[in-house]
Amino acid sequence: MNCLACGSESLVGGTVFDSNGSNLNFKLDDAPVWKSLFGVGTRGIRTNGCVHCGHLQLAVDFTEKDPQRYQQFEGEQPGLLERINSEPGEQDTKMREVF
Ligand SMILES: [Zn+2]
Numbered sequence: 142m143n144c145l146a147c148g149s150e151s152l153v154g155g156t157v158f159d160s161n162g163s164n165l166n167f168k169l170d171d172a173p174v175w176k177s178l179f180g181v182g183t184r185g186i187r188t189n190g191c192v193h194c195g196h197l198q199l200a201v202d203f204t205e206k207d208p209q210r211y212q213q214f215e216g217e218q219p220g221l222l223e224r225i226n227s228e229p230g231e232q233d234t235k236m237r238e239v240f
Contacts, residue, residue, distance in 0.1 A: 142189065149193035157188050157199075167201045 157165050172182020185202040
């Protein structure tokens with residue numbers, strides 16, 4: 142892995158803490174806040190600091206199931222109505238079966 146700012150390979154792994162000494166976590170937007178208090182819907186954060194320029198890089202420790210859950214659509218996740226409207230062929234077939 143290279144530094145995104147200067148391209149150097151001089152990266153050192155580490156951990157970022159808040160002022161209370163707690164590790165920082167990444168909270169998924171679709172996870173309720175009360176569940177995240179128990180660690181549900183949160184992911185750890187990996188950090189690497191560049192010794193050459195001081196740039197700090199963050200990465201999320203996703204679980205094995207997260208790619209299946211979130212990579213169904215490239216780019217921004219569409220809303221429910223957009224998903225329904227994007228499959229008109231299937232909708233037509235269902236309508237014909239009903240009538
Ligand atoms: Zn750098």
